[in-house]
Amino acid sequence: MKEPVRIAITGAAGQISYSLIFRIAAGDLLGPKQPVILHLLEIPQAMDALEGVVMEVNDCAFPLVRDIVATDDPNVAFKDIDYGLLVGSRPRGPGMERKDLLEANAEIFSVQGKALNDNAKRDVKVLVVGNPANTNALIAAENAPDIPSGQITAMVRLDHNRAKSQLAQKLGKHANDVKTVIVWGNHSSTQFPDLSHCKVDDKPALDQVDQDWYENDFIPTVQQRGAAIIKARGASSAASAASAAIDHMRDWALGTEGYVVSMAVPSDGSYGIEPGIMYGYPVTCDGGKYKIVEGLEIDDFSRSRMKATEDELREEREAVKHLFGK
Numbered sequence: 001m002k003e004p005v006r007i008a009i010t011g012a013a014g015q016i017s018y019s020l021i022f023r024i025a026a027g028d029l030l031g032p033k034q035p036v037i038l039h040l041l042e043i044p045q046a047m048d049a050l051e052g053v054v055m056e057v058n059d060c061a062f063p064l065v066r067d068i069v070a071t072d073d074p075n076v077a078f079k080d081i082d083y084g085l086l087v088g089s090r091p092r093g094p095g096m097e098r099k100d101l102l103e104a105n106a107e108i109f110s111v112q113g114k115a116l117n118d119n120a121k122r123d124v125k126v127l128v129v130g131n132p133a134n135t136n137a138l139i140a141a142e143n144a145p146d147i148p149s150g151q152i153t154a155m156v157r158l159d160h161n162r163a164k165s166q167l168a169q170k171l172g173k174h175a176n177d178v179k180t181v182i183v184w185g186n187h188s189s190t191q192f193p194d195l196s197h198c199k200v201d202d203k204p205a206l207d208q209v210d211q212d213w214y215e216n217d218f219i220p221t222v223q224q225r226g227a228a229i230i231k232a233r234g235a236s237s238a239a240s241a242a243s244a245a246i247d248h249m250r251d252w253a254l255g256t257e258g259y260v261v262s263m264a265v266p267s268d269g270s271y272g273i274e275p276g277i278m279y280g281y282p283v284t285c286d287g288g289k290y291k292i293v294e295g296l297e298i299d300d301f302s303r304s305r306m307k308a309t310e311d312e313l314r315e316e317r318e319a320v321k322h323l324f325g326k
């Protein structure tokens with residue numbers, strides 16, 4: 001057995017965490033040979049509920065769980081962590097866009113960015129799930145100048161998985177047969193789920209569907225899937241969000257063996273996207289590092305979609321600049 005790693009999960013008494021914690025504890029993130037110490041963060045008012053979650057984790061007698069730290073102090077929660085899953089924040093309700101949460105949630109990520117900076121291991125891998133995820137991740141990163149750039153990322157993996165599933169269903173295939181779906185940009189309704197590099201059964205996806213379905217059915221369905229779940233369930237997606245968070249972190253830590261996945265990471269100017277925003281990109285992962293896939297050809301249709309979601313991220317950044325550390 002290896003030395004345990006420390007994994008922080010914020011919003012640990014919330015609905016996403018109620019799936020996430022148990023799957024991580026079962027080994028779904030880092031495999032069946034990697035013991036974990038869970039660091040669970042909540043706000044003071046939710047500490048009783050968190051205690052109930054801790055009781056349940058204990059009642060599972062998970063072989064991999066070596067200890068649990070349950071706290072309402074981010075400095076304790078992030079002490080020496082190897083991984084951080086930043087989930088805790090308010091979810092949206094019907095009729096809201098995710099960016100309507102910016103005011104309510106942005107402050108959380110400036111506080112937690114500082115706490116990461118002061119406490120986490122320098123090679124910590126951080127995933128921001130709480131919405132609006134890209135811009136919250138940017139706020140955290142801007143407040144964590146001593147964490148190397150690129151170690152704080154945001155989640156577009158749920159959109160990526162949704163896109164795979166929608167296309168597979170359309171073609172009567174399995175999601176495993178779908179390769180190189182890309183979600184560019186923001187985890188919002190401006191995101192661009194791109195099929196122009198995608199292959200299904202090793203053949204171009206866009207040769208297997210018509211352009212009208214792609215533009216007027218597939219793209220809006222993926223963009224609006226979060227709202228559709230809220231309408232159907234009366235609450236935002238939880239188990240699927242937890243599953244995507246595990247996919248994002250597992251692939252980053254353990255590698256994608258050449259497969260392309262989507263992660264929101266600091267733009268480095270690739271594909272003409274302005275640096276200084278967290279933008280969904282195609283990446284491959286190897287040896288605990290991700291790498292943006294370079295050199296893909298971008299047509300005019302894709303370019304305009306990529307620009308629209310970039311513009312939204314730049315606007316969101318302007319709205320929260322006052323929270324960036326000095």
Ligand SMILES: NC(=O)C1=CN([C@@H]2O[C@H](COP(=O)(O)OP(=O)(O)OC[C@H]3O[C@@H](n4cnc5c(N)ncnc54)[C@H](O)[C@@H]3O)[C@@H](O)[C@H]2O)C=CC1
Nearest residue numbers: 011013014015016042046088089090091129130131158241
């Ligand atoms: N990026 C993505 O793909 C997705 C993101 N989300 C977002 O994830 C977030 C959490 O969603 P749910 O678990 O459904 O919400 P929830 O309301 O069930 O749970 C959120 C938890 O966070 C806690 N919390 C609030 N402020 C906190 C702080 N400062 N520190 C620690 N904990 C804090 C709350 O007490 C609550 O227990 C929401 O912002 C939601 O919109 C949800 C689905 C997908």
Ligand SMILES: O=C([O-])CC(=O)C(=O)O
Nearest residue numbers: 092131158226227236237
């Ligand atoms: O739509 C929401 O508010 C929750 C979310 O981010 C998603 O399900 O993609």
